[in-house]
Amino acid sequence: MRVISALSLITALLAGQVAAAPDKLIIAGQLLDVRSGELHAEQAILLQQDRVHSIMPVNQLSTEQQQLPRTDLSAYTLLPGLIDMHVHLTANPAQHGYRRLQQTPARQALFGVTAAQATLQAGFTTVRNLGAAGFTDVDLRDAINAGEIRGPRMRVSGPSLCMTGGHCDNNLLPHTYQASSDGVANGADAIRAKVRSNMKYGADVIKFTATGGVLSRNTDVNASQYSLAEMQALVEEAKDRGAIVAAHAHGLRGIKRALEAGVHSIEHASFIDDEAIKLAKRNGSYLVMDIYVSDYILQEGEAAGILPESLAKERTVGQLQRQNFRKAVKAGLNIAYGTDAGVYTHGLNARQFNYMVQWGMTPLQAIQSATLHAAELLNWRNEQGQLNVGVLQAGAYADMVAVKGNPLEQITLLEQIPVVIKGGEVVKTP
Numbered sequence: 001m002r003v004i005s006a007l008s009l010i011t012a013l014l015a016g017q018v019a020a021a022p023d024k025l026i027i028a029g030q031l032l033d034v035r036s037g038e039l040h041a042e043q044a045i046l047l048q049q050d051r052v053h054s055i056m057p058v059n060q061l062s063t064e065q066q067q068l069p070r071t072d073l074s075a076y077t078l079l080p081g082l083i084d085m086h087v088h089l090t091a092n093p094a095q096h097g098y099r100r101l102q103q104t105p106a107r108q109a110l111f112g113v114t115a116a117q118a119t120l121q122a123g124f125t126t127v128r129n130l131g132a133a134g135f136t137d138v139d140l141r142d143a144i145n146a147g148e149i150r151g152p153r154m155r156v157s158g159p160s161l162c163m164t165g166g167h168c169d170n171n172l173l174p175h176t177y178q179a180s181s182d183g184v185a186n187g188a189d190a191i192r193a194k195v196r197s198n199m200k201y202g203a204d205v206i207k208f209t210a211t212g213g214v215l216s217r218n219t220d221v222n223a224s225q226y227s228l229a230e231m232q233a234l235v236e237e238a239k240d241r242g243a244i245v246a247a248h249a250h251g252l253r254g255i256k257r258a259l260e261a262g263v264h265s266i267e268h269a270s271f272i273d274d275e276a277i278k279l280a281k282r283n284g285s286y287l288v289m290d291i292y293v294s295d296y297i298l299q300e301g302e303a304a305g306i307l308p309e310s311l312a313k314e315r316t317v318g319q320l321q322r323q324n325f326r327k328a329v330k331a332g333l334n335i336a337y338g339t340d341a342g343v344y345t346h347g348l349n350a351r352q353f354n355y356m357v358q359w360g361m362t363p364l365q366a367i368q369s370a371t372l373h374a375a376e377l378l379n380w381r382n383e384q385g386q387l388n389v390g391v392l393q394a395g396a397y398a399d400m401v402a403v404k405g406n407p408l409e410q411i412t413l414l415e416q417i418p419v420v421i422k423g424g425e426v427v428k429t430p
Contacts, residue, residue: 022046022053024424025070026398028078030406031055034371034391037364037408039077047398050423054394071426073402076419079367080392081125081399083374084349085288086246086267088342089115089129089151090136093296096215096305096343098172105134112140116151118347121428123417125399126153126389128338128378130207130246130267131160131168133182138202150427153389153397155378158203159183160248161194161234166225167213167248183208188233191226195237206238207267210247211254214297214313215306215343221313222251222271231261244379246288250317252276259285265336265377269328270321277331286377288338289325291359292352294318296344322359329360336377337370350414363411398424 024047031043044061046053046068090112095103119127129137141154159182160168170179185194195206210226212219219225226234231247238245239262247258250270258266259279265286266272272280272287280287297306297314328335337356339349356366375390382388382395389397402419420428 020048020053022048022065022068025061025065025068026078026400026421027058027070027072027074028076028402029074030077031392032077032079032367032407034080034364034368039406039408042074043078045078045392045398045400047424050398050425052392052394052396052398055392071421073419076402076404077406078392078400078402079407080371080390081397081401081420081422082123082350082370082414083126083128083337083378083390084119084124084339084341084370085128085265085336085374085377086130086290086338086340087119087127087346087349088131088340089119089127089140089154089346090132091115091342093342093344093346094304096301097217097307097310099305101172105136108133109136109139112136113143113149113151115342115346116140116144116149116154119341119349120150120152120422121420122347122349123401123414123420124152124349125397125401125420125422126374126378126380127155128205128246129154129156130205130248131157133159135159135201135203142202152422153380153399155205155380156203157205157207157246158198158201161185161191161198161206161208163225163230165219167209167211167216167219169216171217171219186230188230191230191234192237195234195241195243199241199243204243205246206234206243207246207248208234210249210258211251213248213250214317215310217307217309220251221317222253224251224254224257226257228257228260231257231263235261235263244377250321259283267338268321270317270324272324272328274327277328277333280328281331281333284334286334286336286373287325287328288336288377289321289328290338290340290343290352291322291325292355293340293343294321300344322355325356326360329365334373334377335361335365335369336374337366348415350417353411353414357411363408366411367407367414397422 026045090108137156144151162168
């Protein structure tokens with residue numbers, strides 16, 4: 001009988017029907033449930049390797065569980081590790097404009113090592129990297145996953161896709177150089193091929209530019225890039241491969257086209273109007289609006305090499321984007337946290353929380369945008385179909401941050417996070 005029981009247990013474990021026993025313990029003074037907004041006092045988070053095994057009140061721990069190795073954070077409030085859905089970890093914020101011409105992909109990858117560490121230390125345990133030359137973000141992700149360097153979990157796009165002369169193209173050199181960026185493709189068939197190529201070389205997200213951009217030379221933020229048919233081909237190809245699609249779009253026409261094509265998220269969304277807000281809501285699309293970065297561009301950008309035409313564009317974009325962010329929040333749109341870090345200094349990602357609260361969100365909504373809602377957009381799930389990141393629940397990665405105080409009352413606490421845990425490992429302590 002004992003032999004049969006043991007064999008049954010082994011079979012069940014191999015089938016994933018029985019959870020392995022926890023091997024360590026974290027004690028939280030308070031634990032924020034990002035779904036309900038409730039704070040639960042004196043909670044025990046039981047871990048099994050790099051996952052959450054279970055969560056229960058401290059006074060319900062068994063004698064055996066109380067003997068597990070523990071990290072005592074009873075003086076702190078814990079919440080899930082934060083997620084930034086729009087970063088450029090291999091981009092040096094001190095190298096804008098023509099200075100970018102000096103940056104090889106190898107040099108960008110090396111810079112990404114320090115940027116990844118700074119981002120993790122800031123409490124962002126997961127990021128979505130949207131745009132990197134030479135697949136440097138793929139290599140950075142793989143080095144982190146291999147344990148060679150420390151950094152956040154990454155979903156990466158590789159080179160952004162765009163039309164000739166588009167926001168992601170190399171528009172800094174004269175025509176005699178015939179310079180073109182990795183992601184340039186024109187026409188539906190070429191765009192499909194580029195999506196396939198990006199995924200062949202390791203991208204798990206597809207990003208394209210649906211309008212001009214602030215920081216690109218000789219592009220109009222209001223001008224649409226790619227026809228609707230081209231966008232539809234891109235989105236269909238990506239979805240066939242199981243990839244989510246992010247569309248850089250400032251101008252209204254490009255925003256609407258991208259939404260009609262079925263993208264998962266609109267990045268920036270600066271000139272969005274009521275009609276496009278309704279379309280995004282009907283589609284279930286997300287907005288990722290980087291409403292902090294404008295201050296950096298206008299205050300520090302010239303010293304970092306940002307071109308005069310880019311500074312002029314930002315003066316027309318930044319404030320309107322914030323006003324439209326308020327409208328989107330009021331309309332109840334899906335909003336995920338994204339900062340465009342890499343345009344500004346890596347590790348300062350959390351500065352945007354306070355701006356989001358100033359422009360219409362409650363502190364809980366701002367935190368949800370960087371945890372639960374970002375995770376839902378990222379759609380990174382475990383074998384049971386549950387979210388892997390952005391939540392603290394059984395089966396999710398044991399990624400969390402701890403602050404002293406209540407971030408629902410003081411959102412700026414998230415700007416200086418003293419404790420960061422990734423995969424059950426404490427990677428930052430006071």
